[in-house]
Structures are given as C-alpha cells and as structure tokens.
Amino acid sequence: MSQEGYRKPVPIPTPETQFYWDKCKEHELWVQRCDSCNHPFFYPRFHCPQCLSAEVSWFKTSGKATLWTYMINHRPVPGFEEDTPYAIAVVQLEEGPKMLTNIVGIENTPDNLVLDMPLEVVFEDATDEIAIPKFKPAG
Numbered sequence: 001m002s003q004e005g006y007r008k009p010v011p012i013p014t015p016e017t018q019f020y021w022d023k024c025k026e027h028e029l030w031v032q033r034c035d036s037c038n039h040p041f042f043y044p045r046f047h048c049p050q051c052l053s054a055e056v057s058w059f060k061t062s063g064k065a066t067l068w069t070y071m072i073n074h075r076p077v078p079g080f081e082e083d084t085p086y087a088i089a090v091v092q093l094e095e096g097p098k099m100l101t102n103i104v105g106i107e108n109t110p111d112n113l114v115l116d117m118p119l120e121v122v123f124e125d126a127t128d129e130i131a132i133p134k135f136k137p138a139g
Contacts, residue, residue, distance in 0.1 A: 006126045007079035013130075017044045019058055024131045027123045029061045031097050042097035063121040065091040065135055068098055072108050085109075091119055091135050105136030 013021045023030040033040045034048035035055035047054050070089035073080075080086060087103040104122060106112050118138035123131040 008126065009079065010126050010130050011132070016046055020044045021130060023058075023060075024123060024133055025129060027131060029063050029093075029121045029133055030058045031061055031093065031095065032056045033059055040093075040096045042093070042099045059095075061121075062094045064094040064138065065099075065119045065121070066094075067103070067113060067115055067117045067119060067135075068092045069115070070103065070113055072110070072113075087113055089113075089135070099133075102134045103136070104134045 011017070011021065020030060031040055031042045032044055033056065034051060034053050035057055036053035037048060037051040039048055039050040040059075041049050046056070048056055068090045070087045072085045072087055074085045076084045076086070083102075085108050087108040089101055089103050090098050091101055092098045103113060103119070104124075119135040120138045121133050122136050123133055125131045
C-alpha cells in the first residue's frame, strides 16, 4: 500500500521512534520503561523523562486505555474531511503513560465520549510501513 490513497499526514520515523513504528506496523503497541527508576513513558526517547537515565527498554502494552480528555474537531485539516467531526483525544494506557490519539468506532459526540471510558487500541494501516494507533471503545 502506498500513501497514494491515504490523504492524512504520515509520521516519519526517527532513530528514537523507529522501533515504535515497526511494532505498530505489526499491530502491537509498545512503549518504553526506564530500567533505573521503572517509570513507563511515551513518546519514545533516548532518556527517561523522570530521572534522565539512558537505561531505557521497550515493552509491549496490553492495548487497553481509558479516555483521559478530548476535544471534538469540526473544522478538519486536509485529509480529515471525511472524518468530521472527530475526536482528538488523550488516553491513559493501562500501564500509565498518556498518548495523543483519535477515537474511532463510535460517533464522536459529548454523549458518547465519556471520560474514563475503557478503550482498546486498533491500527489504521496508512502505508506499507506505517500503521497508526487509534482507540475504540473496549468490547
């Protein structure tokens, strides 16, 4: 699959994020943990944001999360026109880190987007190399 049919922006992996995107391509959600202070974190980086240790490793998450906060966008940027209205959300992974994402599989209205609602990760295959994690209501 090329990006030809995919109109949304596609992430460009960096050395810090390449492993993350490789795992997303396999439809697995991985985050990092500090080997010194045991702090789990997201977004990928070479140092722990809590203690600044360079001793970090990756682990596979459960893919479960809760809705922490969101906003509903009614004025899409190019590529998102067919998704309007859509939620730009922050979810908290079961393992602790928060991540920015979209909520799919449900009409994005305030009545449907209940804070703390259980979610699970799904992946949108954007290209042959990039799958984007999004979240849908659990179950």
